[in-house]
Amino acid sequence: DTGGTYTDAALVDHASGEVLASAKALTTHHDLSIGIGQAVAAVFAGQAFSPTQIGLVALSTTLATNAIVEGQGSPVCLLLIGYEPDLIRQYGFERELVTQDVVYLRGGHDGAGDEIAPLDEAAAREAILARRNRVEAFAVSGYFGVRNPAHELQVRALVEELTGPSTGSGHSLPVTCGHELTTRLNAVRRATTTTLNAQLIPLLRELIATVRRTLNEQGITAPLMVVKGDGSLV
Numbered sequence: 001d002t003g004g005t006y007t008d009a010a011l012v013d014h015a016s017g018e019v020l021a022s023a024k025a026l027t028t029h030h031d032l033s034i035g036i037g038q039a040v041a042a043v044f045a046g047q048a049f050s051p052t053q054i055g056l057v058a059l060s061t062t063l064a065t066n067a068i069v070e071g072q073g074s075p076v077c078l079l080l081i082g083y084e085p086d087l088i089r090q091y092g093f094e095r096e097l098v099t100q101d102v103v104y105l106r107g108g109h110d111g112a113g114d115e116i117a118p119l120d121e122a123a124a125r126e127a128i129l130a131r132r133n134r135v136e137a138f139a140v141s142g143y144f145g146v147r148n149p150a151h152e153l154q155v156r157a158l159v160e161e162l163t164g165p166s167t168g169s170g171h172s173l174p175v176t177c178g179h180e181l182t183t184r185l186n187a188v189r190r191a192t193t194t195t196l197n198a199q200l201i202p203l204l205r206e207l208i209a210t211v212r213r214t215l216n217e218q219g220i221t222a223p224l225m226v227v228k229g230d231g232s233l234v
Contacts, residue, residue, distance in 0.1 A: 002027055002036065002061040002207065009039040011047065014055065021047055032210045040218050051219040059211055060227035064200045073199025074136040077101045079127060080191060081151045082108015082116060082143035093188045098195045101135065103127040105155070111185075113148035124155050125162065132163045132173065139198040141178035141191040149179035174201035 001008045004027065011021040023042035028035040044051065067073050076099050085104045088094055094102070105127070107119035128138070140155045142148075156175045164172035176198040178190045212224060225233040 002032065002059070002063060004062060004066045007032075007035040007039045009043040011043050011049065020049070032207060033214045036211060036214045037217065040214065040220070044218075052221070054220050054222040057211075057215060057220065057222050057224045058227050058233060059208070059224060061204075061207060063207060064204060067200060067203055068196055073098075073196065074202040075099075075101070075134065076137045076139055076195055076198045077103065077127070077131045077135045078139045078141070078191060078195050078198075079103050079105055079124065079155055080141055080143075081105045081119065081145070081155065083141075083187065083191075088188070096188055096192050098192055098199070099139075101131065107151045108142050109144045109148040109151070111144055111147060113144065115148070115150075119151045119154050121154065121158070124158050128159055128162045135173070136202040137174040137176070137198040139176050139178075139191070139195040141187070141194045143187050144185070145177070145179045146183050146185060146190070149177060152177040152179055174198060174205070176201070 007025050007027045009023050009025075010019055012019055021043050023039050023045070025035045025038035025042065078097060078099050078101065080102060083104055088097075103123075105120050105124055106117055108116050110116055131138075138159045140152045140159075142152045145152045156177055159175040160172040176194050178194040181193055181197060182190055184190060208224070208226070215221075215224065228234060
C-alpha cells in the first residue's frame with residue numbers, strides 16, 4: 001500500500017489469512033521505486049519464504065485521492081462537444097472544469113440522442129495536434145454524450161490516432177470519455193469527473209510500472225492486482 005507518507009507491505013498466507021510479516025518505509029515521491037523496494041525487501045527480512053513463492057501481489061494506494069485533493073493531477077486537455085461556451089462562462093461553470101485547457105467543439109446530440117450537428121473533426125484534429133506534446137492525457141465529454149456517445153468515440157479515436165505509435169511514441173496518450181463513467185445528465189459535473197479521471201491515469205500508470213519493475217528486481221514474478229475502494233481486485 002503506497003500512501004502519501006508511508007509505503008506498507010504485508011506478507012499474508014492466502015489459505016489461512018494469517019499475516020506472516022509486515023514492514024513500513026517512507027514513500028519516496030521523487031522515486032517511488034525506492035520506498036516500494038525498501039518495504040518489499042523488509043517484509044522478507046528474517047523470513048523463511050522466498051520471493052519466488054509469492055502467488056499474488058495486491059496493490060493499493062491513496063496517491064490518486066491525494067492528487068485530487070492537492071490539485072496535483074497530470075496536465076489534461078478537456079474537449080467539450082456541443083457545450084455552449086457563453087453559458088459555461090455566464091454561470092461561472094469554468095471554475096468547476098478543473099483544467100484551464102478547454103476546447104469547445106461543434107457537434108453533439110440532443111436529449112433523445114439525435115445528432116444536432118456533425119462533429120467538427122477538423123477542429124478536433126487541430127486541437128489534439130496542438131496539445132499532444134504538452135499534455136499527458138485527454139478528456140472528452142459530449143453535452144448529451146450519455147444519450148449518444150458517437151461523437152465522444154470519434155474524438156477518442158482521433159486522440160489514439162494522432163498520439164499513437166504511428167507518431168513515434170510507444171503508445172497513445174490516455175483518453176477518458178464521459179459516457180464511460182456515468183449515465184447522469186449533469187453535463188458540467190460529468191465533464192469535471194471525466195477530467196479528474198484523465199488526470200489520474202498517467203499517475204497510476206507510472207505507479208503500476210514502478211511496482212512491476214521493483215517486484216521483478218526483487219525476484220517476484222506473481223500476477224499484480226490493484227485493490228479498488230470496495231476491496232475488490234482488478
